[in-house]
Amino acid sequence: MSGMGQDTLISAAENRAMFDRIAKKYDAANRAISMGLDRGWRKTAVEILKPVRGGRYLDIGTGTGDLVFEMMQQSGGSVLVDGIDPSEQMLEIARAKAVKKKLGDAVHFIEADALDLPMERETYDGIVSGFCFRNIVQRQKALGEMMRVLKPGGSLVILEATCPESALIRLGYKMYIPLVPVIGRIFGGGSAYKYLVDSIEDFPKPDTVTDMFSAAGFSTVQCRSLTFGSVSVFSGKK
């Protein structure tokens, strides 16, 4: 049921079950579906966030933790980062990767929901979230939570899969997109990747997302499109 507004939104519990199921093969499936471009998209999102030495950062919907690790890498390990996610299986993989990278107490992975963050107000210098916002049922409420836990002057950067605007690019995109559930099936997550395609088609247009940022009180709101608009990076300041 794609292309009909909010049809594809599923509850946090359903999200958790879906990501628990695909966790072990999530990274490999991501690389294959994005043809390796996902690493560059996360790198750009963190470049826009610009983590500063000694700062404290949050990754919402951290999954297997790649945005947390990108923040550690770009800051030369000079920041503290929390990653939250409702999927314990995704978090287990993130924690194992952090141990392998010897990140110690600089990173923490916490089971939590974007709609009810277990953090004090004005805790973070910046928040990043990658490919998660699309999955959240009450997006405006989630933006309110992000605003609450950000320090004044802090930045929010949301990376999300979007539909390209150009008719020509859209044509190529429409030809590629049916392959996504096929690739997903190879990695044992067919229905999850069918959901991925439907939820991208149902995600609001970039202008609507920037309006939501403004409605939540964010200023200097911007949207930068990557890879012909198939991915967008939304940003704003508290």
Ligand SMILES: C[S@@+](CC[C@H](N)C(=O)[O-])C[C@H]1O[C@@H](n2cnc3c(N)ncnc32)[C@H](O)[C@@H]1O
């Ligand atoms: C497509 S994965 C993205 C993971 C990671 N950010 C990345 O860049 O690969 C989406 C993640 O969002 C999480 N998620 C879904 N609903 C959420 C919610 N309400 N609050 C926080 N995270 C949520 C899922 O459990 C999943 O791990």
